[in-house]
Structure formats: C-alpha cells, structure tokens
Amino acid sequence: MSIASVFDVALVALILAIGASTILVRKAFAAVVMFVVYGLLLSIAWVRLHAVDVALTEAAIGGGMTGLLLLGAVARSRSVNVGGPWIGRPARLATCALCALVVAGLAIAMLHPPEVIPTLAPTVMESLPQSGLGNPVAGVLFVFRALDTLLEKVVLLLALLGVWSLAPDRAWGGMPGLHVYARSDPTLIFLAQLLPPVGIVFGIYMCWVGAKDPGGAFQGGTVLAAMWLLVIVAGLQKAPAIGRLWLRGLLVAGPVLFLAIGLAGWVFADAFLAYPAGYAKPLIVAVEAALTLSIAVALGMLAAGPPERAQQQ
Template sequence: MILLSFFDIGLVVLILGIGAATIAVREAFAAAIAFVVYGLLMAIAWVRLAAVDVALTEAAIGGGMTGLLMLGAAARQRFSKGNGIPTSLPTRLAAGVLCALIAAGLATAILLPPEVTPTLAPTVMENLAQTGLGNPVAGVLFVYRALDTLLEKVVLLLALLGVWSLAPDSVWGGIPGLRVYAQRNTTLTFLAQLLPPVGIVVAIYMCWVGANEPGGAFQGGTVLAAMWLLVMIAGLESVPSISQPWLRLLLVVGPVIFLAIGLAGLVWANAFLAYPSGYAKPMIVAVEAALTLSIGVALGLLAAGPPERARHQ
C-alpha cells in the first residue's frame, strides 16, 4: 500500500508537470509531444481509479489518435509558408480566462461534491442481465444511450468531410499525401511489417471482448487505424484516393447497420433502437464489429488529412 501511495503521488506530480509543460512550451511540435505523454499518463491514472474502459479510450483516442492529429497539424505548420498570423494579446487573454473558468468549474465539482452523488449505476446493473452483456459501459452506450452513440459515429463522418473540404477543388476526390509523416527508414519499415498482424488481432479482440469486458468499437477501431497508418507511412501500401467506392462503403457501413437495426426495433420491439428479447447481445456485437471497421477507416483518413494530389497522378 505504501508503494502504491508513492506511485500515485509521483503520477500526480508527473501529470501536473507535463500538463504545465504542454501549456508553457512555445513550439507547437514540442507541445503536441507533451500532450501525447500527458494522455498516456492520464490513462495510467484512470487504471489506478479502476476505470479501465476510460483508460483504454484515453490511451487510444486522447493520447493516441488525437496526439497523432496534433503532430500532423504541427508538422503541416512547419511546411507552410511563413509562420502564419500571430495570435493577438486579447485572444490569448480570452483563451486563458476561459481555461481558468473551466478549471475552476471542474475543481468546484470535484472538491465540493453533493452530499448524495446522483448515479444511475444501480439501475444499470439491475437491468444489465436483460441485455446479455457483461460490460455495463457497453450496456449504457448501446442500450440506454444508443441514440447518442449513433450520433457520435455520424459526427465522426462529418468531421472527416470537414477535413476533406480543406482540399482545393482541383484535387477533390484525390489522394491524401501523408507527406508530413514521411520519415521512411529501415526501422519504420520493419515495424510496419511486424506490428500490423499483431495489431489486427488485438483490435479484433478488443471489439469482441467489449460486450463483457473493457474494450469496444472505438478502442478496436483506433488500433486498426494506427496499423493502417503505419503501413502507409512506411510506404508498404499506397494511400487510397478518397473517391474509392470500397473506402466510402467502409466509412458508412457501421452507422448504416446501426441505423438499420435501430429502425428494425420499431417492428420487433415497438421502439427505435430497441432490441427484441433474447437478441440484444448478438445485435450489439454485430453493430460493434461494423463500427470498428468504420471508425478505423475514418480515424485513419482523418490523420491522413485532405487530398493533396489528383487521383490520376
């Protein structure tokens, strides 16, 4: 217990230190790297708080994919002409005040909690057996808040369309360059040959086990995206053009199947996104499998960025 206490204290100090460094550092690329480290430390903190689902999401999305997007943005800023328009002092002050207000609100919520913490956890656990699921997080996401989960996947597609819209009209439907990540060497090639088979198995496992244990579509999809990006960055496979029919099919297959099962609930269970008795778990697993593919492709294309060259080139 004493060692764990020292570990927790050291972890908190590291998180605060890396968080302060992320804010204080002046170079965007260094700040992005510090952000990735911060996300990984937060994942360890969530594990220590026994929130493994949150830890997996933080490591995959917060520190992993979001960090990769920030590194790509910082690299693109380096490649762009000039240093851009400097941020004005009023804008920086406004951002600082807003961050301080958010921090104060979070501190108030943590340090001054209500006497009786409102929670629906007992209700979820009482009714979880009816779904056939063993993971209460999956039960909440796909049963009690299924509409929110569906809309989150649609928002991911809208974000990708927003990235694609940054491309000039002349290269619309073309091929993302991934040039900001182009650091090819023998070590990268070796990793791109070694890791993907293992990563694909891990992604499938995380998707499959998500019904009963920590894991799920987002975590599995993020691992798939990372393996796909690794292969493309190493140059083992070319980046596909965004106009490829198979690519767009994979992007929408998850939300479409989710929506189709939701509409079928109107006939089978008299409610949208409701599941017939005894069939909830297989339907949810089918949705998660389809969403894993869609999320993996969407995150990979988000990291790749907008098209930079025409399809015929």
C-alpha cells in the first residue's frame, strides 16, 4: 500500500471519528468546534479528489462561515432560555435508523455504479472555449446553469432577510450587537490590524482567478466577509445599521447586475442569461466582481445577526 493510500484511509477514518464526535458530544460549543474541524477535513478530502473548487467552498462556507454562525447561536443561547422537550429513545432510534438507511443507499450507489456513467463533461469542455473561461466550474456555473447560480444569490438575500426579521420592532433598521463572539483584547486588535490588508488582496485574487483557475465569487466574498468581521469584532469599526442605503445597495448589486445582463441576453443573444459572442468573459467577470461584494456584505451581516439596538444618530 502506497503512502497516498495510507493517508487517504487515515483521513477517512478521522473524518468518520470527528463526525461521530460532533453528534455524540454533549456540549454545544464543543460540537461546533468539532463541526468546524469536520469541515476542514472534508476540504482536504475534496482536494484529494481533485475538486479544488469544492474544497475552497467547503473550507470557506462549510467550515468557516457556518462555524461562525453556529458559534454566535451558541453564545446567544446562553443568555436566553432555549429549553425544549426531551427527545425520547424511540425518536433517537428512528433517527439512527434513517441515517443508517441513507448511508447504506449511498454505499450501494458508490460500490455498484452503472456500467456507463452518464456525463455531460465532454460537451462542456467542447463548448467552454466559446465562453473565454479556463475554469470548467465557472463555465458550468455562469453558462450552463446560470439560472441556478442567480437563484443561489437570491436565496442568500432571503436568508439575511430572515435573520433581520428576528429583530424586535424597536431595533428595526438599527445595528447588530456582535458582542456574542468575543471581547476585544490586544491580541485580537493586533490581528485585526495585521490581517485585513492581506486578506482583502487574497479575496480579490480569489475572485479574479476564478475565471481561469479554482476560485470565484463565493470564495473571495467569504474571505472579504471574514476580514470585515474581524475588524468589527475587534472593536475597530462598528457594525453598520441595516437601514443604511449603501449597505442595501451593495447587497443587491450583484444579483441586480446578474439579472440585468441576463435580460439583455434576450436582446443581444436571443436567450435569457445568454451572452453575446465575444463578450461572455468580460460580462461574467463583471458579474463575479459584483457578486463578490454582495456575498461579502451578505455573509458579514448574516454573522452579525439581527439588529439589537437602535441606530445611533
């Protein structure tokens, strides 16, 4: 057995162990930490499967931003009564049986694949040069399933509206508290002064390189959101009030530009979300840049949570 095979087996065993620990641990904070570690390990697994785009998304969204949201939920739950009915043993056994059934189904599908696996990959690769993109993942997202990509960004905005709707009436239009994550200390302030310049450049690079190599709007937007949150949590900048016009403009800039280019496709390319010949790549890059800003602001405000105090005049 080669070293790579030993590493893969050890990685799978570690992922299963961390996943089981996430479910079995009793402390909510420990479960969230295990979940973040689980996401990072999955990122390594995706790299081993040569799916770098998926690995970047898993590390940024699955482990990073989702872990931050869960940490905020845990911190908030400590200050309120979140007690609920006790889940009995029959319900637990039924849940375990359902999970085992899903695992068995996935195992059967993986161990007994069809003789001829249907795929559109050759068609995609043949048509990819027409878009001017070098990254097949970006080509699929913005050419072959552009409507799904547009709706994903709309869903992100709807999720943010759902979080904002949790605010009390007196605080609507006001500012998120963000006190649930950390108390400002010299080390945090030092990191908030040191990391953002590097992180901003890296986030812009992730967006720009997505047209040719692994990367894109979600990965770049997540990095920018993390840098913004770091500055806010450190106390160097206050979280903006959700009623600010510039904030709402940035939130909708990406989806609105995407939709406008899609509607223009009816006029110039005879189809919705189609691109005129020779202009596909610059239009897609423009959409990616706008989406990066919108995603960064949306993820940052999602992590900040609902407004908790009225806007200061």
